Amino acid sequence: xxxxxxxxxxxxxxxxxxxxxxxxxxxxxxxxxxxxxxxxxxxxxxxxxxxxxxxxxxxxxxxxxxxxxxxxxxxxxxxxxxxxxxxxxxxxxxxxxxxxxxxxxxxxxxxxxxxxxxxxxxxxxxxxxxxxxxxxxxxxxxxxxxxxxxxxxxxxxxxxxxxxxxxxxxxxxxxxxxxxxxxxxxxxxxxxxxxxxxxxxxxxxxxxxxxxxxxxxxxxxxxxxxxxxxxxxxxxxxxxxxxxxxxxxxxxxxxxxxxxxxxxx
Amino acid sequence: xxxxxxxxxxxxxxxxxxxxxxxxxxxxxxxxxxxxxxxxxxxxxxxxxxxxxxxxxxxxxxxxxxxxxxxxxxxxxxxxxxxxxxxxxxxxxxxxxxxxxxxxxxxxxxxxxxxxxxxxxxxxxxxxxxxxxxxxxxxxxxxxxxxxxxxxxxxxxxxxxxxxxxxxxxxxxxxxxxxxxxxxxxxxxxxxxxxxxxxxxxxxxxxxxxxxxxxxxxxxxxxxxxxxxxxxxxxxxxxxxxxxxxxxxxxxxxxxxxxxxxxxxxxxxxxxxxxxxxxxxxxxxxxxxxxxxxxxxxxxxxxxxxxxxxxxxxxxxxxxxxxxxxxx
Numbered sequence: 315x316x317x318x319x320x321x322x323x324x325x326x327x328x329x330x331x332x333x334x335x336x337x338x339x340x341x342x343x344x345x346x347x348x349x350x351x352x353x354x355x356x357x358x359x360x361x362x363x364x365x366x367x368x369x370x371x372x373x374x375x376x377x378x379x380x381x382x383x384x385x386x387x388x389x390x391x392x393x394x395x396x397x398x399x400x401x402x403x404x405x406x407x408x409x410x411x412x413x414x415x416x417x418x419x420x421x422x423x424x425x426x427x428x429x430x431x432x433x434x435x436x437x438x439x440x441x442x443x444x445x446x447x448x449x450x451x452x453x454x455x456x457x458x459x460x461x462x463x464x465x466x467x468x469x470x471x472x473x474x475x476x477x478x479x480x481x482x483x484x485x486x487x488x489x490x491x492x493x494x495x496x497x498x499x500x501x502x503x504x505x506x507x508x509x510x511x512x513x514x515x516x517x518x519x520x521x522x523x524x525x526x527x528x529x530x531x532x533x534x535x536x537x538x539x540x541x542x543x544x545x546x547x548x549x550x551x552x553x554x555x556x557x558x559x560x561x562x563x564x565x566x567x568x569x570x571x572x573x574x575x576x577x578x579x
Numbered sequence: 580x581x582x583x584x585x586x587x588x589x590x591x592x593x594x595x596x597x598x599x600x601x602x603x604x605x606x607x608x609x610x611x612x613x614x615x616x617x618x619x620x621x622x623x624x625x626x627x628x629x630x631x632x633x634x635x636x637x638x639x640x641x642x643x644x645x646x647x648x649x650x651x652x653x654x655x656x657x658x659x660x661x662x663x664x665x666x667x668x669x670x671x672x673x674x675x676x677x678x679x680x681x682x683x684x685x686x687x688x689x690x691x692x693x694x695x696x697x698x699x700x701x702x703x704x705x706x707x708x709x710x711x712x713x714x715x716x717x718x719x720x721x722x723x724x725x726x727x728x729x730x731x732x733x734x735x736x737x738x739x740x741x742x743x744x745x746x747x748x749x750x751x752x753x754x755x756x757x758x759x760x761x762x763x764x765x766x767x768x769x770x771x772x773x774x775x776x777x778x779x780x781x782x783x784x785x786x787x788x789x790x791x792x793x794x795x796x797x798x799x800x801x802x803x804x805x806x807x808x809x810x811x812x813x814x815x816x817x818x819x820x821x822x823x824x825x826x827x828x829x830x831x832x833x834x835x836x837x838x839x840x841x842x843x844x845x846x847x848x849x850x851x852x853x854x855x856x857x858x859x860x861x862x863x864x865x866x867x868x869x870x871x872x873x874x875x876x877x878x879x880x881x882x883x884x885x886x887x888x889x890x891x892x893x894x895x896x897x898x899x900x901x902x903x904x905x906x907x
């Protein structure tokens with residue numbers, strides 16, 4: 315470093331304030347959020363490697379109480395559930411943990427101090443979550459196809475709708491958790507919830523395989539609703555409106571609560 | 580009052596008159612902010628005209644950061660009014676944010692983000708940003724462009740945070756302890772940059788613990804203690820008050836018995852070792868007193884170095900006003 319006075323030409327910092335175009339702000343924010351997620355090793359493990367391992371393992375091995383498979387192949391039964399798991403992993407657990415640590419590192423405060431409006435701050439994260447889910451669905455879909463998955467063509471559009479609503483629903487829950495507690499508490503809770511919903515929330519075990527009243531409760535959970543909805547779409551080619559309504563309900567409730575509880579730091 | 584649309588990098592001719600000249604950069608009246616049972620700011624008044632560099636000094640816990648965060652719109656006042664560029668920071672956030680630059684204490688970035696990515700995101704939020712690559716280069720971060728934030732040194736994180744505050748070409752910047760954790764070279768660089776900001780008509784409000792920073796840079800200094808302003812004025816004016824209380828300063832080996840020196844001087848002089856090896860003799864300093872001090876030093880077998888007679892410096896004023904005791 316030199317100490318000459320010529321480093322800053324007069325007029326360099328002459329004020330020219332103003333907010334950037336909204337499209338540019340949204341694009342820049344969403345792109346950075348996506349890229350941070352995709353190069354984070356633990357996130358990839360959670361959002362891609364574990365679902366992939368379960369997809370391959372459960373399609374090839376007979377370990378799950380699937381209920382009546384009928385004429386369905388195992389991979390047809392497993393894939394919609396793994397897609398639901400992938401959404402929960404990235405939009406909820408990954409999102410919550412990232413948000414918890416982003417708050418710890420002061421990034422929300424840093425970005426709130428720019429011209430980025432609060433709604434864009436949320437929108438950027440949502441777009442990033444949707445991009446990540448799209449990539450997950452693509453990779454898992456290709457691997458499932460290699461394993462012999464044959465989804466109902468009529469239900470693909472319904473499945474996309476469910477993936478979007480599911481991402482918004484789990485994303486809102488992830489923001490609710492990640493925005494309210496200390497980073498360590500978020501880390502612990504987000505993983506516990508993931509594990510509990512995976513085992514008992516209607517993802518790995520079909521609701522009808524669960525005893526008694528549990529089956530009725532599980533379809534009202536976002537995990538159960540998304541898994542059942544995706545199953546109906548991809549295996550039967552039908553749209554389960556109940557599942558869409560359940561997911562939308564969770565999304566609205568979590569978003570409403572999160573606007574009150576989310577803290578910048 | 581919005582800026583006319585210009586191509587990137589070109590300034591509108593009247594960029595400097597976006598705000599009516601009547602609006603102060605910051606105007607605070609009777610600000611009160613409480614956190615539970617603690618009153619962090621207690622009836623603070625402050626007026627900062629546009630285009631100056633104002634340094635806010637005060638012991639830890641005096642209410643500096645709280646005041647700055649109220650101005651930035653992060654905290655809502657419990658009482659009093661706050662106007663920043665004529666706007667209410669709590670109510671007019673959306674209008675104010677694009678016009679100010681903020682460097683929060685301790686920075687702020689994604690843990691895994693690379694330095695350049697972070698600055699480019701903040702730049703994307705501004706209408707006419709400075710070139711991020713240039714800004715990284717002048718701040719000595721060229722070699723750390725691709726380094727993740729959490730692996731930057733404390734001083735590098737501070738410089739990145741400063742770059743984020745400046746990249747949007749704001750009219751007014753709030754810098755909360757901008758040079759803390761920086762090595763002396765980086766500090767000099769930042770001081771030079773702050774001088775350039777001021778010369779270009781940017782209003783700068785900074786908090787600091789460094790008296791030298793305030794003394795060399797600031798047009799105006801505000802000393803805050805217990806949540807209120809206890810002194811305000813230019814560094815010159817503040818040190819000129821009680822100018823009759825001249826003093827003699829010198830350096831020598833630490834641990835000299837100041838009591839012996841005081842006894843060697845006439846009645847009414849105060850002798851203190853203000854920091855190890857730095858001695859101050861307060862009172863009317865005449866040639867006789869200087870002679871007494873130097874010959875006393877000679878008797879002790881030490882050389883009085885950097886002997887200086889003059890009025891108090893800002894640090895002395897600060898310690899006098901805020902007390903010499905370490906606050907818990």
